[in-house]
Amino acid sequence: MTHILYIEDEREIGSLVSQQLVDRGYEVTWLQSGEGAEGHVDLVDLVILDVMLPGLDGFSIGKRLKRASESLPILMLSARTAMEDKIEGLSFADDYITKPFHLDELIARIEVLLRRFQKQEQTLIIQHLQINTKDISITNTLTNEEIQLTGKQFFLFQCFIRHLNQILSKNQLYEQVWGETYIEGDKTLMVHIRYLREKIEVDPSNPIIIETIRGIGYRVKQ
Incomplete structure (x- = not known):
């Protein structure tokens, strides 16, 4: 069943x-605000998002959600009809509908987005990993066994896959996985990278999947 995250503060609507x-x-x-929305990113297939929300507005929330998951379709549903609002919304969102709207149109646009993004789903092959x-x-295509990642290992690898071929600094990784600023000398990230390599590398002491970019951070290349 398709799971939709709907963020709208007006109770009646x-x-x-x-x-x-x-x-x-x-x-x-x-949800009636954007608080906690990022925790639903990996659980839903599409987001419907209002602009006027308590706390952070829909534009800010939408940009955060897209940073967390580029492959998650976002549909803005707002009473704000000004062209500059639409332009800002479509700078990150995948569609923008103004209120009032007809339910059949909303359903049609949802289906279009789902079809578009389902086509983008793919299987990546990186070395011996599928x-x-x-x-x-x-x-692991060498053993035909699924590799189980836990906790931060999963979120780290997810971050690498969503930024494939990009060099990610320690600060970028720390902010996206732990939600905090990296403090120079902190070994937490390095330890989790080591644990992750032990699960996905053929030879963790000579890694070829997660590259260390000396003085900067790490990268996963396809």
């Missing part, structure tokens, strides 16, 4: 749209 989506066969998680990019499941 949120309740109505949520129920109509459920009636159409979708699973819906409705990776499903939707759920970041990993198979």
Whole structure:
């Protein structure tokens, strides 16, 4: 079942749209603010996002969600009709609908986005690893066994896959995985990289998947 994250602070609208989506066969998680939204990124197939929210606005939340998962489609659903708002929304979101709207149009746009992004799903091959990019499941093709990652190992590898071929600094990795600023000399990241290498590298002492970029950070190349 397709799972939609719907972020809307207006109770009447949120309740109505949520129920109509459920009636159409979708699973819906409705939040009334952007707080905690990033925790749902890996659990949902699409986000419907209002602009006017308490705390951080929808533009800020949407940009955070896209940074967390580029492959997660975001549909802006807002009463703000000014062209500059639409332009800002579409700078990161994948569609923008203004209120009032017709439910059939919303459903149609949801289906278009889902089809578009499902086509983008692919299996990556990196050395001896076969990776499903939707759920970041990993198979060792040498043994035909699935590699189980836990906790921070999973989020680290997910970050590398979503920024494939890019050099990621220690600070970038630390902020995305731990949500904090990296402090020079902290060994936490290095330790988790070592544990991750022990699971995915043929020879962890001579890694070829997670490259160390001396003085900067790390990179995974396809």
